Amino acid sequence: MCKDVQYPIIYVRGYAMTKSEVNETTADPFCGFNIGSTVYRAATDRSKKARKFIFESPVVRLMTDFGYKDVFEDGMDIMDEGWSGAFPQRSIVVYRYYEQASDLLGQGETPDISVFAKGLSDLVLRVKDLVCANPANNTSADKFRCYLVAHSMGGLVCRAFLQNPAFGSDTARACVDKVFTYATPHNGIDMGGLNVPDWLTMFGMDTFSRENMAKYLNVEQYASVDPNGRVDWLPDLGGAGWKFSVDRFFCMIGTNRGDYDVAMGLSRTFSGHGGDGLVKIENASVWRPAEGGNEAVPSPRAYAYRSHSGYFGIVNSEESYQNLIRFLFGDVRIDVWANVDDVRLPAKVAQAAGNKPVNANYLFETSIAPRGKLWSLTRRKAEEDSAACRNYAALAGADPTAKSIYLSSVFLGMQWRVNPNSSSLAYSLSLCVRVPEYEINNRLWLDDHYEGGALFQDTLVVEAFLDSSGKSVTHIDYAWRSTGQSGHYVVPQDQPNDVLVLAVPFGNNHTPGINGVLRCFISEWNV
Structure with missing residues (x-):
């Protein structure tokens, strides 16, 4: 189904605060993207020890899994004068933008993000020239594309390059096929509930002030959209x-603040719950703005129980790598939404409330995993502060937008099938709606409350079958595991191939209870 093309990957690393961090970064040929992890995984047999799990790093895995190569030659990289190698299309390029800020390779002074963005534009054009100059790549200037993969502040460098016409050229921007960001503070960094102020210039921390970000990201015109x-x-x-759309911009979001040890744990303390120890979940993704009467559209995104960096960091994790390669090279995209039709209070709560206002937050948990794998592509849990949340007033109200909850996006591919002879792609989707704490007139109602309960909890197994060409979905089978309730959806022959909507009811007739429809928007990818 997908095009048999893997474009060059340009890695853009994250923020280095101190001079020693800048120097360490420039001393690393891959700026940290070569760092893997060795962690433990719980064993199923209690008599056995936990199982060791090794992730070799994204750079190594791209080389072993897809034949990518680095572009260093005789101690030089492609931006050094005298580099004259043959540039393969499947190349990994590291944007070494901190060199000019290091004591060893530069002037020791860190320029602002506009300089980094312009440098990225120059690097993209350099890669384009080298790819097109190599006859073995069989490509031309009008067909050249590349991927940008960035961690933390590196994602802001990519956005500044793409969104601000003053930073670089349209020729370079036209070369970008997709962007993937790990733990990028797309809406700035908050500490102690406050955004980093624009006057905090020490170590360039004002880069994460929304006031400054609005300028270099060229989003000041959206003040009317979002006051x-x-x-x-x-x-x-x-x-x-x-042209470039938010649909081609993937955001990988970390949810584990506990393992982020920077500044002796002060960062995770002041950043607060609901984040990776530095970047809050609500600030780690991008949206297409709501304009012309249309609703805001989320970028594709996934959630992993990983910290901003460190031993359990988001970059050096299997979950993030699997999302990366499926987003870049996959065949099918699935966007998952939960639409709530009805929510019912406990009878005693409704009786006790009478005409008094009732407040309750409903937590929507989900995890999605492809068939035959030992990890999830996305995971959102209440205990990890990553569940989607809606209050009772929104779910019981008349606004359909408030009742529509975006859960996650996943990408699947024919090349990762467990059975290569199968013509189907399958995944499981676990959905849980947690019982909230009820407040009546701002006072907690605890009668008959059992912590950890759920209004709904089940796992949906979905299998999409493709035609003989492997290019179109012909039918979809699905079933809830606990009840066995199943369905069979045949795609009409005249159905447009852009988006298929699999609508599966969920819920029950209990009181308290919830009813709704789980919607999976399935579309071809990389066609």
Whole structure:
């Protein structure tokens, strides 16, 4: 189904605060993307020890799994004068933008993000020239594309390059096929509930001030769209001969603050719950702004129980790597939403409330895993502060937008099938709606409350079958594991191939209870 093309990957690393961190970064040929992890995985047999799990690093895995190569030659990289190697299309390029800020290789002074963004534009054009100059790549300037993969502040460098016409050229922007970010503070960094102020210039920390971000990201015009000053807007971009959409921008979001040890744990303390120890979940993704009467559209995103960096960091994790390769090279995209039709209070709560206001937050948990794997592509749990949340007033109200909850996006591919002879792609989707704490007139109601209970909890198994060409979905089978309730959806022959909507009811007739429809928007990817 997908094009048999893997474009060059340009890695853009994250923020280095101190001078020693800058120097360590420039001393590393791959700026940290070569760092893997060795962790333990719980054993199923209690008599056995936990199982060791090794992830070799994204750089090594791309080399072993897909034949990518680095571009260092005789101690030089492609931006050094005198480099003259043959550049393969499947190449890994590291944007070494901190060199100019290091004591060893630069002037020791860190420029602002606009300089980094312009440098990225120059690097993209350099890669383009080298790819097109190699006859073995069989490509031309009008067909050249590349991927940008960035961690933390590196994602802001990518956005500044793409969104601000003052930073670089449209020719370079037209070369970007997709962008993947790990733990990027797309809406800035908050500490102690406050955004980093624009006057905090020490170590360049004002880079994460929303006031400054609005300028270099060119989003000041969205103040009317979001009066709260959010800067995580990525509009449809375009110029002479190029277009770029939020649909091609993936955000990998970390949810484990506990294992982030920077500043002796102070960062995770002041960043608070609901994040990776530095970046809050709500600030780690981008949206297409709500314009012209249309609703805001989320970028594809997934959630992993990983910290911002360190031994349990988000970059050096199997979960993030699997999302990366499926987003870059996969065949099928699935966007998962839960639409709530009805929510019912406990009878005693409704009786005790009478005409008094009832407040309750409903937590939507989910995890999605492809068939035959030992990890999830996305995971959202209440205990990890990553569950999607809606309050009772929104779910019981009349606004359909408030009743529509985006859960996650996943990408699947024919090349990762457990059985290579199978013509189907399968995944499981676990959904849980947790019982909330009820407040009546701002006072907790604890009668008959059992912590950890759920209004609904089940796992949906979905299998999509493709035609003989492997290019179109012909039918979909699905079933809830606990009840066995199943369905069979045959795609009409005249159905447009852009998006299929698999609508599966969930819920029960209990009181308290919830009913709704789980919607999986399934579309071809990389066609």
